[in-house]
Amino acid sequence: MAIRHQTLAIGLDFGTTNTTVASFGRPIPLGETGSVLLPSALAFLPSGTTVIGEPARMRRAIDPPNTLLSIKRVIGAPPSSSVAKSFIATMPYFVGDIHQDELSFRTRGGAFRASEIAKMIIAHAFALADVSPLSVSVLVVGVPTSYTPERKQVLLNALQSLGFAKVHLIEEPVLTAVAYVGRSSVRRALVFDFGGGTFDVAVIDGTLHPFRVLAQGGDPYLGGNDIDLALAMRLREQLLRATGWDLGSNPVVLDRLVHEVEQAKMQLAYEESTLIQGTDLDPAAPISVGAISLDRATLAEVACPFVMRALQITEEVLEQARVTPREIDAIFLSGGSTRLAVLRESLVQRFGKRPRHDVDPACTVAIGASLLAARPELLQAFVGSPS
Numbered sequence: 001m002a003i004r005h006q007t008l009a010i011g012l013d014f015g016t017t018n019t020t021v022a023s024f025g026r027p028i029p030l031g032e033t034g035s036v037l038l039p040s041a042l043a044f045l046p047s048g049t050t051v052i053g054e055p056a057r058m059r060r061a062i063d064p065p066n067t068l069l070s071i072k073r074v075i076g077a078p079p080s081s082s083v084a085k086s087f088i089a090t091m092p093y094f095v096g097d098i099h100q101d102e103l104s105f106r107t108r109g110g111a112f113r114a115s116e117i118a119k120m121i122i123a124h125a126f127a128l129a130d131v132s133p134l135s136v137s138v139l140v141v142g143v144p145t146s147y148t149p150e151r152k153q154v155l156l157n158a159l160q161s162l163g164f165a166k167v168h169l170i171e172e173p174v175l176t177a178v179a180y181v182g183r184s185s186v187r188r189a190l191v192f193d194f195g196g197g198t199f200d201v202a203v204i205d206g207t208l209h210p211f212r213v214l215a216q217g218g219d220p221y222l223g224g225n226d227i228d229l230a231l232a233m234r235l236r237e238q239l240l241r242a243t244g245w246d247l248g249s250n251p252v253v254l255d256r257l258v259h260e261v262e263q264a265k266m267q268l269a270y271e272e273s274t275l276i277q278g279t280d281l282d283p284a285a286p287i288s289v290g291a292i293s294l295d296r297a298t299l300a301e302v303a304c305p306f307v308m309r310a311l312q313i314t315e316e317v318l319e320q321a322r323v324t325p326r327e328i329d330a331i332f333l334s335g336g337s338t339r340l341a342v343l344r345e346s347l348v349q350r351f352g353k354r355p356r357h358d359v360d361p362a363c364t365v366a367i368g369a370s371l372l373a374a375r376p377e378l379l380q381a382f383v384g385s386p387s
């Protein structure tokens with residue numbers, strides 16, 4: 001669908017894991033595959049080419065320092081900040097030393113600030129969506145509640161330099177609530193956003209217009225990635241015990257295992273059990289390695305501690321908001337990891353009601369952002385002054 005040259009109200013979710021673009025409440029397919037999710041990954045290849053999305057993500061184990069992932073965590077973060085320090089400690093990057101105001105990376109493609117990498121990924125997403133920044137009348141973009149005003153300004157500058165004239169940054173739980181609230185009226189709602197790398201939770205008062213956030217919280221290092229790693233470690237140990245073969249001794253093979261485990265985890269939303277071919281992961285593995293089976297019960301067991309941690313944070317936020325679980329009359333799910341059956345069941349147990357998932361959880365932030373972009377009067381109520 002060619003929608004270039006129209007004047008559009010657009011919503012953008014530049015996620016830690018995936019980037020989504022939406023217009024008038026609908027996610028826009030990004031490229032030929034028809035997928036609405038673009039992995040937020042960029043890689044500088046030895047050939048001099050830059051790749052973005054899935055081909056970049058696949059290079060994380062082959063060429064770590066030149067494969068930039070999870071950049072959202074450090075946009076606008078000075079190298080001396082605790083956010084930047086913990087990122088550097090866990091990611092395999094060479095840090096640039098030119099800029100003191102924002103973390104930068106030395107790659108084979110040159111040195112880039114975090115916001116410059118973000119810009120390249122966002123520009124690519126819009127090119128795939130066939131939407132020119134110049135045709136966008138209003139862009140609403142989700143931001144984590146943890147972003148400081150300085151970091152928001154860095155993101156805003158980056159977006160404006162891409163050619164977007166009118167940009168508004170709105171906190172992600174608000175956008176998720178916008179995506180759901182229009183569909184029904186609620187008194188007290190819980191926004192439960194469990195994505196790839198971050199967990200966010202907020203209590204919403206829906207009796208006011210527009211609704212108000214009573215309390216919010218989260219953990220910037222809690223998400224589906226943790227579940228993938230824990231599952232991969234579980235299967236690795238299981239195989240080591242059974243066959244003596246270690247899929248973890250080669251980092252490229254281990255990364256393949258993590259990737260395949262993630263695919264299997266997603267398949268378990270539809271199937272009781274699934275198989276991962278050990279010899280496909282590691283061509284050097286003996287034939288005895290065979291197929292590794294993964295079922296829902298194992299996934300539930302491995303995911304359980306992470307879900308419990310999210311529920312514990314939720315209790316704290318409810319307490320801050322002075323709202324009891326019984327008073328919550330709707331739970332709005334957001335983030336790809338909320339497709340986990342064990343997570344939904346735990347929410348049913350705790351709140352005595354089924355969480356809402358009538359909006360695609362991987363796209364709620366972009367959908368809410370696009371709905372707000374299309375309604376100037378509602379948008380004004382959330383932004384105060386236009387930027």
Ligand SMILES: Nc1ncnc2c1ncn2[C@@H]1O[C@H](COP(=O)(O)OP(=O)(O)OP(=O)(O)O)[C@@H](O)[C@H]1O
Nearest residue numbers: 015016017018195196197198224269335336337339
């Ligand atoms: N069916 C599924 N079952 C379990 N997890 C899933 C499923 N589908 C997607 N996920 C997980 O959802 C995560 C990605 O979610 P999402 O795209 O919402 O993240 P994000 O918004 O980019 O990240 P964040 O909110 O942390 O910044 C991945 O960890 C992925 O494995």
Ligand SMILES: [Mg+2]
Nearest residue numbers: 015016195335
């Ligand atoms: Mg998200």
